Amino acid sequence: MSAPEPFGARLRRAMDARGPLCVGIDPHASLLHDWGLDDDVAGLERFSRTTVEALADRVAVLKPQAAFFERFGSRGVAVLERTVTEARAAGALVIMDAKRGDIGSTMGAYAAAFLDADSPLFADALTVSPYLGFGALAPALQAAEASGAGLFVLALTSNPEGREVQRAVRDDGTTVAATMLRHLAEHNAGAEPLGSFGAVVGATLGDLSSFDLAVNGPLLAPGIGAQGATPADLPAVFGPAVRNVVPSVSRGVLRHGPDPSGLRDSAARFADEVRAALD
Numbered sequence: 001m002s003a004p005e006p007f008g009a010r011l012r013r014a015m016d017a018r019g020p021l022c023v024g025i026d027p028h029a030s031l032l033h034d035w036g037l038d039d040d041v042a043g044l045e046r047f048s049r050t051t052v053e054a055l056a057d058r059v060a061v062l063k064p065q066a067a068f069f070e071r072f073g074s075r076g077v078a079v080l081e082r083t084v085t086e087a088r089a090a091g092a093l094v095i096m097d098a099k100r101g102d103i104g105s106t107m108g109a110y111a112a113a114f115l116d117a118d119s120p121l122f123a124d125a126l127t128v129s130p131y132l133g134f135g136a137l138a139p140a141l142q143a144a145e146a147s148g149a150g151l152f153v154l155a156l157t158s159n160p161e162g163r164e165v166q167r168a169v170r171d172d173g174t175t176v177a178a179t180m181l182r183h184l185a186e187h188n189a190g191a192e193p194l195g196s197f198g199a200v201v202g203a204t205l206g207d208l209s210s211f212d213l214a215v216n217g218p219l220l221a222p223g224i225g226a227q228g229a230t231p232a233d234l235p236a237v238f239g240p241a242v243r244n245v246v247p248s249v250s251r252g253v254l255r256h257g258p259d260p261s262g263l264r265d266s267a268a269r270f271a272d273e274v275r276a277a278l279d
């Protein structure tokens, strides 16, 4: 059997064809309410299916936030499984935003859940937390390589609280975030057209020129919309690495539902703004 095409190559093709925008599927209770849905499993299912049907044939990436599904227990997780399957079938790549991270032996079980192509929760990529040490992510890196999936490692998150951990200075004088970026660059070395191991770097963070963002992998950039960043901020935040940025917006698009055309128009506006900013 031939090796699966790596996530980085699939993502680059999707970004070239559709533009780099990622829309998050974050079924907040308040959004369910605004859409006229009950805050229950049926509401969750309707919300997710409407978003997938409106957007999966046009945006490069959809990013379900697992927490909003898990809050409904096993029935919510079943909706998450269907959401991923339907989004992928309709042509979008799916980043599972579950931010898993643990000691290596347990990380292997997370990898089996999200990165094994035979798992019901398999997605094209998974967000992971490296704060038990980057080395503890090894089982996820191996599983992703085997299945052609990707990882997005939390490096510089969009929230202000992340600073105290991520910008802490290590014994060798480098920051924790810079160390994570260096590990990613090592793992992506030589990959073409793009490595499969990306970083999460918030679009909210202002000038990041003190960090080497040239990791030869994608940079998932949440924070656009509800958290205050705009597509126009991207060049100043990411500098030359902006070509590898996957700008991500959730509530900024979702608040325009439940009408599918409202969701599509909003995503198209963000996509246009991203295109204008990157030109």
Ligand SMILES: O=c1ccn([C@@H]2O[C@H](COP(=O)(O)O)[C@@H](O)[C@H]2O)c(=O)[nH]1
Pocket (backbone or CB within 6 Å): 024, 026, 065, 097, 156, 157, 158, 159, 200, 201, 202, 222, 223, 224, 225, 226, 227, 248, 249, 250, 251, 252
């Ligand atoms: O640094 C990070 C990492 C992940 N997120 C997630 O992205 C979305 C953002 O939602 P908005 O509605 O666009 O604010 C959400 O799922 C976060 O958990 C992030 O914001 N920052």
